[in-house]
């Protein structure tokens with residue numbers, strides 16, 4: 001077993017770690033392999049987490065949740081990834097845990113008391129978040145989906161792409177323009193956040209979906225969405241009209257840290273597989289793990305994963321201590337950058353260690369590599385992280 005206890009955990013964090021490890025131990029490598037191969041959602045795993053109340057991890061206790069913070073969420077998601085499921089497992093449930101956060105912060109009391117206890121119980125899910133469009137990915141303020149107010153309703157028209165877990169969700173948190181980009185003094189203004197009841201949308205024939213065929217994170221489905229005169233009551237607005245982009249940013253640093261923790265877990269999972277194979281496989285009459293050419297890439301990746309983990313946990317501690325997530329913007333971005341690259345290095349070293357079996361499905365490391373590659377693209381690309389760091393930490397001109 002590789003050494004994973006490289007940060008000191010609080011008692012609460014240890015409890016989270018042990019509970020999640022226990023749940024994950026019911027789902028072996030074959031389970032995850034099968035769901036990746038068949039591109040089927042890991043329903044039993046998600047149900048198990050929901051049944052144990054983990055979908056309410058970030059929901060305050062007064063609404064039936066566990067009232068946890070980022071310091072515990074990073075442990076939870078690292079363990080989910082390291083527990084065998086990798087980034088697929090994390091992606092399968094990440095939205096269910098995180099999409100409740102804008103509601104907690106900006107939802108009306110009615111919205112919160114109606115929905116949050118059901119989410120915490122695992123009876124209702126808000127798994128999907130819809131921002132990206134065919135012509136607005138990194139440059140997200142360029143979205144052209146519109147929401148126009150009409151007789152106490154908003155009429156929504158537009159197209160979204162890459163929206164994950166719509167098939168597993170009762171609600172979609174949707175970003176749309178309520179004021180055109182040309183009519184606002186700042187591009188980040190005029191965007192609004194809505195809670196869309198998906199069943200009602202399907203019934204009214206104003207929402208159509210098409211699944212995107214993809215090669216990484218296959219167990220979790222992503223969709224292209226067409227919204228055609230989708231009518232939602234004005235009470236579906238989350239927070240303030242025109243302020244949706246800022247509402248989205250608030251909480252983004254915490255989410256980025258949690259995703260960085262998922263990358264750390266994936267890196268650890270890959271290193272475990274690599275080290276195990278290196279200790280077993282014999283070539284030229286001795287274990288391949290005795291060769292430095294095998295040891296060094298694994299050890300180097302371990303160093304990078306461990307460093308990324310330190311960055312993630314110290315930033316998560318800072319949020320818990322100061323209660324201010326905005327202050328850790330650069331650290332959260334740096335953590336995501338380092339962790340995604342470290343996961344990739346770890347998975348690549350694990351594949352190389354396996355020789356030809358590195359691409360055989362039964363050894364899983366090829367899946368880890370596909371997933372690690374994906375983490376360099378989502379939820380924000382590595383380049384956009386560097387743009388942010390250059391501007392905010394190096395005092396260089398904004399380049400994007």
Ligand SMILES: Cc1cc2nc3c(=O)[nH]c(=O)nc-3n(C[C@H](O)[C@H](O)[C@H](O)COP(=O)(O)OP(=O)(O)OC[C@H]3O[C@@H](n4cnc5c(N)ncnc54)[C@H](O)[C@@H]3O)c2cc1C
Nearest residue numbers: 129130131132137138139162163164379380381383384400
């Ligand atoms: C599996 C998966 C799941 C996803 N799930 C969701 C979801 O649930 N909800 C959702 O809203 N979105 C989702 N996304 C979308 C994701 O957030 C975007 O793919 C991501 O933000 C990048 O946008 P893009 O793909 O349009 O790339 P683009 O913005 O087109 O960028 C293309 C390339 O150009 C680079 N680039 C662009 N501008 C610059 C610049 N100024 N400087 C340097 N480099 C630059 C980028 O880094 C990238 O390498 C998902 C994507 C994937 C792949």
